[in-house]
Amino acid sequence: MHDRLSPSRIPSISPLTFSFAVAFAALVIVSAGQVAPSPEQLASGLPRMAHLVGRMIPPNVEPGFLLRVFWRMIETFQIALVGTAIGVALSLPFAWISAKDITPLGPFRHISRMLVSLFRTVPDLVWALLFVSAVGLGAVAGTMTIVVDTIGFCGRFFAEAMEDADERPQEALFAIGAGRFSVLCGAVLPDAMPSLINTTLFALEKAVRSSVVLGLVGAGGIGQELKVAFDLFQYKNAATIILVIFAIVVLMEFVTDRLRSKVQ
Amino acid sequence: MTAIIRAHDLAKSYANGKVIFSSVGLNIESRERVALIGSNGAGKSTLLKCLIGLLPSSGGEVVTLGESFRSAPSVAQLRRIRRQIGFVFQHHGLVSRQSVLTNVLQGKLGLPGGWRGWHHSIAKQYWREEAMQALADVRLLGKAGARADALSGGQAQRVAIARALIRRPKLLIADEPAASLDPAAGHDVMRVFSELTQEQAITLVYTTHDMEHALGYSDRLIALKAGKVFLDRPTAQVTRGDLKDVFDA
Ligand SMILES: Nc1ncnc2c1ncn2[C@@H]1O[C@H](COP(=O)(O)OP(=O)(O)OP(=O)(O)O)[C@@H](O)[C@H]1O
Numbered sequence: 001m002h003d004r005l006s007p008s009r010i011p012s013i014s015p016l017t018f019s020f021a022v023a024f025a026a027l028v029i030v031s032a033g034q035v036a037p038s039p040e041q042l043a044s045g046l047p048r049m050a051h052l053v054g055r056m057i058p059p060n061v062e063p064g065f066l067l068r069v070f071w072r073m074i075e076t077f078q079i080a081l082v083g084t085a086i087g088v089a090l091s092l093p094f095a096w097i098s099a100k101d102i103t104p105l106g107p108f109r110h111i112s113r114m115l116v117s118l119f120r121t122v123p124d125l126v127w128a129l130l131f132v133s134a135v136g137l138g139a140v141a142g143t144m145t146i147v148v149d150t151i152g153f154c155g156r157f158f159a160e161a162m163e164d165a166d167e168r169p170q171e172a173l174f175a176i177g178a179g180r181f182s183v184l185c186g187a188v189l190p191d192a193m194p195s196l197i198n199t200t201l202f203a204l205e206k207a208v209r210s211s212v213v214l215g216l217v218g219a220g221g222i223g224q225e226l227k228v229a230f231d232l233f234q235y236k237n238a239a240t241i242i243l244v245i246f247a248i249v250v251l252m253e254f255v256t257d258r259l260r261s262k263v264q
Numbered sequence: 265m266t267a268i269i270r271a272h273d274l275a276k277s278y279a280n281g282k283v284i285f286s287s288v289g290l291n292i293e294s295r296e297r298v299a300l301i302g303s304n305g306a307g308k309s310t311l312l313k314c315l316i317g318l319l320p321s322s323g324g325e326v327v328t329l330g331e332s333f334r335s336a337p338s339v340a341q342l343r344r345i346r347r348q349i350g351f352v353f354q355h356h357g358l359v360s361r362q363s364v365l366t367n368v369l370q371g372k373l374g375l376p377g378g379w380r381g382w383h384h385s386i387a388k389q390y391w392r393e394e395a396m397q398a399l400a401d402v403r404l405l406g407k408a409g410a411r412a413d414a415l416s417g418g419q420a421q422r423v424a425i426a427r428a429l430i431r432r433p434k435l436l437i438a439d440e441p442a443a444s445l446d447p448a449a450g451h452d453v454m455r456v457f458s459e460l461t462q463e464q465a466i467t468l469v470y471t472t473h474d475m476e477h478a479l480g481y482s483d484r485l486i487a488l489k490a491g492k493v494f495l496d497r498p499t500a501q502v503t504r505g506d507l508k509d510v511f512d513a
């Protein structure tokens with residue numbers, strides 16, 4: 001009893017851990033001095049922010065402008081929808097060949113896994129810049145960006161859903177000589193379906209959010225309109241666009257949440 | 265009578281030197297119902313797998329469904345053997361989110377053109393009729409449209425039997441098919457096995473730890489003990505004393 005209460009039983013912090021903690025704190029403080037806003041910057045910046053917001057009010061609600069925003073928004077949706085649809089369709093084969101124990105490629109599945117990681121880790125705006133350079137300004141570059149982004153996201157989570165599928169039906173079908181593709185279609189996909197649908201809905205939500213900003217680098221959609229508004233100091237236009245984007249993203253989250261709750 | 269399985273001097277040991285069984289001789293005739301018994305780890309599951317070529321043996325010779333092989337069958341032989349076998353395991357292995365009908369039809373996978381067994385909507389019409397017949401045979405016709413995860417354990421195991429029967433197998437292998445069922449459902453499943461294999465002229469080989477199941481539904485009893493066939497005789501001639509000897513250390 002005495003032994004359990006003695007101070008020697010309380011783990012003490014090791015010198016190594018301590019020196020790491022000090023070094024880390026120093027790093028944060030030095031970096032903050034270089035990149036965080038100084039009090040003077042905050043003092044002068046805040047009034048300017050307020051002034052900017054003032055120039056945004058009231059938002060522009062001219063019918064002609066609203067119509068233009070409307071069509072841009074439709075284009076944004078099209079980019080998100082088509083990009084997600086193609087991306088999900090391509091994610092399925094990617095997931096199949098990357099999933100452990102389900103892949104027909106054996107150890108070569110890691111190649112597919114790495115490709116999917118590459119798609120995921122490079123930010124979407126960088127892909128958009130690449131595609132704009134490759135196919136020119138406009139919605140096509142945006143759609144291609146969403147496709148790649150979706151494969152990066154769904155390719156990974158589809159593969160995990162397939163790996164998590166119940167193995168006993170798979171074994172039962174392998175025993176009678178069913179091929180890998182038959183087992184995939186007959187046992188793995190049906191079992192993973194709720195998870196696949198959930199992931200797809202998340203991907204759609206994510207695609208709407210990123211297709212909104214793709215226009216900033218010229219890849220079509222509402223972002224293009226936003227960039228023009230800021231470039232030409234049309235802050236009332238910008239305000240309208242920001243409000244529309246906000247409404248659309250919130251609506252999208254609501255709709256996908258509702259759909260998700262229906263999947264059992 | 266024709267032999268379905270014949271094994272001569274069969275042995276199985278693992279690379280680590282562990283001997284599971286040796287000099288096993290067996291002769292299973294067409295339409296026989298054979299119960300395979302033995303303690304945990306006696307090698308029943310291993311023996312079944314070696315007999316149908318799913319595991320390589322380490323000595324001896326096997327002739328199964330007309331395919332003769334040492335160690336392991338060739339790929340083509342294994343394919344021919346598998347086409348004539350149905351399996352039922354301790355766990356039913358049904359795809360839980362699919363209908364009972366689709367699960368039965370999946371028994372066609374691995375047969376020529378069998379990919380249409382993925383789902384009932386793409387299956388051939390006469391396959392669907394066969395599947396309904398198989399469900400009627402296991403007394404689950406009313407459940408064809410139900411989802412597999414809505415069934416009780418005994419019902420699910422009967423669906424697994426229907427899935428095996430729709431292959432029109434010559435040989436049905438069942439490894440502890442009733443082990444996770446309550447007594448009533450267990451007897452029910454064993455009765456279905458015994459009746460349907462008789463009616464459809466299918467050879468049945470099953471393992472069990474339940475002596476009532478071993479004695480009640482078989483024509484012949486084979487017991488493994490200490491890596492040998494300890495007992496192999498018509499079930500009618502097996503006494504309680506014989507069974508006791510099988511499990512005594
Ligand atoms: N890869 C392996 N390497 C070594 N030993 C193994 C290997 N696989 C299985 N075994 C051993 O083989 C023995 C026989 O197993 P098997 O499953 O055939 O027994 P069983 O009679 O079916 O038992 P149970 O009644 O528990 O199902 C076990 O002792 C097991 O530990």
Ligand SMILES: [Mg+2]
Pocket residue numbers: 308309310439
């Ligand atoms: Mg076993």
